[in-house]
Amino acid sequence: MSVLIISGSGFRLYFTPTVSIHIEINPSVGLELNRFDRVISVDGYNEDGERLTASLDLKYLDYEDALNQILEDEDIVRILAENKIMTISVAGNDEGQCTRVLSNVQSCTENHKNIHCYSEEEEYTSGGSRHGSGHGHNDEHGYSGDTETETFRGRHGEVHGHHGNSLEHE
Secondary structure, eight states, rough: OOOHHHHHHHHHHHTOOOEEEEEEEESEEEEETTSSEEEEEEEEEEHHHHHHHHHSTTTTTTTHHHHHHHHHHHHHHHHHTTTTEEEEEEEEOOOOHHHHHHHHHHHHHOOTTTTEEEEEOOOOOOTTTTTOOOSSSOOTTTTSSSSSSSEETTTTHHHHOOOOOOOOOO
């Protein structure tokens, strides 16, 4: 009986999301992490995001490995080469884990001049703090996807960028 209780507790501990990473560039993608920094949930928030997440095997990876797979995807490389802006936000209830994850995400992306990372101000809840469509939506940062210049406000300041890209090849 005690083995079942320990197993159940371990299962719940592993599969409880503690941090969420949202990647916005169209595709829009969300990763939920557990307390062990493993990706336990992957969501595409629009068609391009669904297509991207279906093409990558991200679940149960360390989040840095998952982020690197996303950044190395040929469509993402192409979009970033077109000087489109990618934003990566980190949200969670454990401020220590969020700070560490944000710092590591910033390190993973430091060679990209058009990737901006920030920490969400709002309280994180399981299931992600927002589901952007990457195009034609308004989120809490003022991003609508329909205008040329957008402003994002996060815990670590504002970033400005150019948007309106898609994975559809022109």
